[in-house]
Amino acid sequence: MLSIGFVLSPGFQIMGLAAASAFELANVSADERLYDIRFLSELGGAIPNSFDIPIQTRALARQKLDTLIAIGALRPIPTSPGLIRQLRRVSSASRRTASVCTGAFILGEAGLLDGRRATTHWLYARELQKQFAKARVEDDRIYIIDGPIWTSAGMSAGIDLALGMIEKDFGADLARAVAQKLVVYHRRAGGQSQHSALLELDAKSDRIQGALAYARQNLGAPLSVEELAAAAHLSPRQFSRAFRAETGQSPAKAVEQLRVEAARVMVEQSRHSIDEIATQTGFADPERMRRAFLRTFGQPPQFLRRNARLTAAP
Template identity: 60%
Template sequence: MHTVGLLVYPNFQSLGLAVATVFEYANLMHDEPAYELQLVSEHGGAVMSSQGFSVNTIPLGDQGYDTLIVTGDNECRLPSASLINYVKDAPNHSRRVASVCTGAFVLAEAGLLDGKRATTHWYHARSFESKYPKVELEEDRIYVIDGQIWTSAGMSAGVDLALAIIEKDLGIEVARMIARKLVIYQRRGGGQSQFSALLELDAKSDRVQMALAYAKENLGGDLSVEMLAEAARLSPRQFSRVFREETGQSPAKAIERLRVEAARLMMETTRHPIEVIARETGFGDRERMRQAFLRAFGQPPQAIQRAAAAAELAI
């Protein structure tokens, strides 16, 4: 049985506890319990969250854990020096040491990220880079694996990291079953961007949201203004006007962003040829996709595909 220690310290952000549910469902959906999860702190007992309620913990074990996961807080405050020292020694008695969100600051303070690739919440990326220049920060990643060190982005990305741990331990089918059970719409790969085109478009009306949802589900099909307007139940003229008012851009530009996002995810999570990805995401041919990638990322698809392949080999 794998032992998992979920480490909290005063003023921790409670959303970090969500990773525990992933391991709970791994036990419920597996033939026999696969994980023993312990909520731990430096001294044990009640530990107060940033939201004013406390959780009961047990003291950190000297024997270590198969996986130690360090949660974060809202203000990037560091725990005690003695707890930092415990984390510093953790790789000597843990197969994996992981962080959720600003827990990466704890790992970095302990020196575990020096010379390694890592990520953290995008909001704190500049502060992190300034404080820990020896870390190769990949701020636009859901999670990053570098050897035995795993780091994830914002709090919800801890769920993606936990699913990746289960996929590594128990296989992809178990991870998929858990994602479905938790009603996770899309199990995100580590290479996926922290930013969502749909979220950034920030559509306010139900009609524009319906059109964007339709587009997201039909990227390989006809996404002309006429088709999107039909999905939104508006005339093409009305739709174009309302869409620009709500999102600040044209439907064509928004669709390109959705397609670029989907194509990049396919590059980072599959081995499909670029021609196939261009066709599946609605670009039609690789040259149209290349131009869109240059506009969005300043580099061609091949560069992103090579970087994804190199990151996979480094795991």
């Protein structure tokens, strides 16, 4: 049985404990106790979360753990020196140490990010890099594994991190079963973007949302304004006007965003060639896709593929 310790400080964000549910459901799915889940703090006792609801904890210093996970607050806040000393000591004897959201700042204070790649909520990534200059912060990753150190993006990304751990510990079938019970998409890859084109477009009407859904399902098609307008049951002129009013951009730009997002997932997770990916996601040729990647990510597809493989490496 593997012991999982969640390290809590006063004011921790309760959503960070969603990762605990993944380990709990791993036990349920396997019908045996694969994980022993513990809530820990500097001195033990009741620790209030961001809603001021107390959670009972044990003292961290007395623990022997397989995995240590630091849960962050709504924004980075200083951690007590005593907890940092305990975290550093217990981490040195653990197989892996992780953070959810701004918990990365706790690992940084303990010196555990020095010389390592790390991520956190995109809103605080620059601050993390500024405070811990020896870390290599990547602000657009769901989670990153660098040796024994795992760091994840904000809030719900802790579930992806937990599913990744379950998959490494007990295999993809168990991780998939847990994801199904959580009713989440089976584990977003660590290298996946923290941002979603559909979220950024934020269409309000059913017609424009329907056109965007149609576009995402048919990226290999030309996706002209006329085709999208037909999917929305509007004339091309009405559609273009309504689309720009709701999303703030043209249909052509939105389609490019959807294509880039889909292409990035394929670049990072599949073995398809760059030429094949360009064709499947509707880019006329690899050069056009490369230019779109440079505009969106500041890097060509080949760089993102190499980076994703480094992230996935043990």
